[in-house]
């Protein structure tokens with residue numbers, strides 16, 4: 001062996017050792033925060049499209065891992081919308097009732113968002129009834145001042161992990177509230193204000209309950225409990241006051257306006273049969289022949305939000321003023337170890353995105369998104385979810401970036417980004 005060869009071989013060995021040390025370092029540092037929690041791997045073979053998106057994820061430019069200083073002005077605006085001192089209830093409900101705007105479902109600027117949340121959280125309940133529409137137990141309150149509010153009671157502790165199918169379990173009240181902040185930060189203003197509220201069961205609900213609501217209450221070893229009226233409501237599945245006599249839940253502002261309901265083209269089958277979109281990667285062509293580009297872009301915006309919270313249950317969607325309103329966001333925050341990428345199917349199958357959405361997504365990188373959720377929630381004294389869920393949302397945001405990069409790689413940004421007014 002020549003000297004050159006020996007030298008080359010030693011260099012190779014040295015490199016090998018260095019690489020080993022490097023990977024060991026990467027692995028050990030990466031796993032430090034959550035040592036035994038590896039993401040759940042589905043047993044189905046990984047579809048090629050998902051593998052490709054994962055490759056983009058691994059090569060994601062560093063800007064998406066870092067904070068973007070251009071977010072600061074938007075963050076300041078959000079803070080001034082949410083960190084506001086008390087306003088008179090009459091004026092708050094009046095501004096809600098008279099709101100007619102093409103930019104947002106409800107007022108939010110200059111402290112309005114904070115005022116509404118505070119009013120939702122503190123207004124006296126004048127009447128409590130069942131809200132029988134829908135599959136999940138919720139109540140309908142009439143507040144003093146006539147404002148209607150949905151109340152989704154707590155069914156799980158915040159740290160409970162929901163296993164099983166993506167749509168398993170009861171609604172998560174905190175997911176409703178979390179999604180409200182998330183959507184507002186992502187500049188998706190077609191969402192109803194929602195806040196965590198603790199209610200004294202006897203004084204505030206029982207004493208103002210309609211006869212109909214009282215009929216769906218039972219007395220058991222925990223006192224008087226509610227099972228409610230809804231598609232899945234069962235007498236043996238009650239919501240009961242805690243040891244302090246309180247019921248906690250999400251108070252959600254009621255939209256007292258007519259809206260249309262449509263079936264989602266990307267809905268799930270809710271059984272083992274696969275839907276067309278799950279088998280056909282050209283499925284978007286079919287959707288494009290049925291829906292406008294504007295509506296598809298809107299569905300993609302919703303899919304991104306649903307992916308971040310892992311809501312796989314948006315089988316239908318409600319449209320008001322030709323925009324999809326984010327109603328019923330209780331199926332998020334189920335399992336922080338799971339990222340069902342197929343919730344993003346509208347994005348990776350159509351490979352289009354509103355330019356405005358992409359600009360907003362690029363602003364909230366590097367932890368800003370969840371930091372801002374925590375900050376805005378703190379103005380109402382809310383602790384919305386666990387650190388695992390906050391980390392999961394950031395991890396999924398990286399996957400959204402990667403999916404968009406995949407689309408750009410495949411079709412070029414000129415084809416991906418769309419400028420359409422009014423989304």
Ligand SMILES: *[C@@H]1O[C@H](CO)[C@@H](O)[C@H](O)[C@H]1NC(C)=O
Pocket residue numbers: 154155156157
């Ligand atoms: C939440 O946890 C508390 C105590 O840790 C327990 O008493 C309660 O039953 C749990 N609630 C639910 C809905 O699981």
Ligand SMILES: *[C@@H]1O[C@H](CO)[C@@H](O)[C@H](O)[C@H]1NC(C)=O
Pocket residue numbers: 234236237
């Ligand atoms: C309540 O009863 C139904 C049958 O009517 C059953 O399927 C369900 O599992 C029960 N729920 C609980 C929490 O025991």
